[in-house]
Structure formats: C-alpha cells, structure tokens
Amino acid sequence: MNPLVLFDIDKTLIDRSECHHQAFIHAFKKIYRVDTSVEVINYHGKTDPQIMHEVLLAEGLTENDICPYKNDFLDSMSEYFVANVKYDKIKVMDGAVTLLKELENRKVLLGLLTGNIEIIAYFKLNHVDLGHYFKLGGFGSDSYYRSNLVLKAIQRAENDFRFVRNKNNVFVVGDTPLDVAAGLKAGILTIGVASGEYCKEELINSGANFVLDDLSSTDEFLKIVL
Ligand SMILES: [Mg+2]
Secondary structure, three states: OOOEEEEOOEOOOEOOOHHHHHHHHHHHHHHHOOOOOHHHOOOOOOOHHHHHHHHHHHOOOOHHHHHHHHHHHHHHHHHHHHHHHHHOOOOEOOOHHHHHHHHHHOOOEEEEEOOOOHHHHHHHHHHOOOHHHOOEEEOOOOOOOHHHHHHHHHHHHHHHHOOOOOOOOEEEEEOOHHHHHHHHHHOOEEEEEOOOOOOHHHHHHOOOOEEEOOOOOHHHHHHHHO
C-alpha cells in the first residue's frame, strides 16, 4: 500500500499569504468591530477558528461575545480571501514543486493537514498552482483542534481512496511543534521541516520522527516515506 502524506501549508509548502492576514483583519473589524490582527498571539500551527478565538480573548472579548458570530467571522474571512487572493504574492517554498511532482509520479496519496479553513486552503494553493496535487485533507473548518484533523484526513483517504492504514504508512509534514503533536496524538509518523519559526532542534525536542531543513532534498524525503 502506497503511503499517505499529509502536508501543512503555511511555512511548509508556501512562505506566507498576506491576503490571509488581511482577511483576518477584515473579519475582526467587520464582525466584531475590533481593530486587531493575528500578530497579537503566537498563531503558528493553530487552526483558523482557534486563532480567531485566541485573538478575541486577548482583545478582552468574552466567550459570550465571541460564540454567536463564529460562523459569520469565518464566512466573512473566506469571502474577503476569495475576492482578493488574485493580488497576493505567495512564494512557494524551495523544493516543494519538485517533491510534489516526484511523490505524485510514485503514486503516493497526497493530502493536506492545515489549520486553514478548506476554501482558503484550496484558493491559496490554486493561486500558486499546487492545489491539484492534493486529493483530500483535514482543515481548520473540520475542527478547532489540529489533532482531530489528522483522523478526519485519514478517514477521507479510507472512504474515498480505499486507503488501508498501517503503523507506518501515514506521515504528517509540518513546520511547528503543534504539527508534530497532532501527528503523535493520532499515532502517525511525523516529519518536521525547519522552514518556519522553529529550528530543527525544537522540532526534534517536540518528538518529530524525522526532521529536515526544508523540502528541497527530494531524495532524503523519498527515503523516509517510501
Ligand atoms: Mg505551518
């Protein structure tokens, strides 16, 4: 059985999306009337609903203020993103295209494991022509907690692609200790990439099974997953 490899998006496949940051700012203002941004918390590795929630708490809102408008917030953010992503300048990480092509050639089942809500994930990746590599995923729109996303993605692989999971044929690839923790909790293998805010040592200490500088060493990556 070919493996299932689940990729994080931000700081793993792409550098950053300014449009995604602006979409948060837009929705914070429109739905909650708060002038703020994701920068007020450490948002790396968190899901979009979790980022929204933590930022608003940091700004002094209460659960009662936040809860009734959560869905309106996500809708407003998506609307802004879909309308404006065409102006975004997104840099694809070194080696990502070569690696994805190679994995696709070798019939590896490719998925996403991202805190981005699904519509933003695909619009973002389609903007840089990467979306077509990914057949399924677990998204921020599936759950507040990243670890639940892993099981969601595996379930979709089993249901839609007759994927049969064993102890060592599912991998999660990501740039933060939260990506690693989500993989460990779900009992799959984890590949940390030090292309974001965290260095190799921090990723090793968080329990990653494998750690790479980035995605540019195709051979090294293939050796791990095949
Ligand atoms: Mg990331």
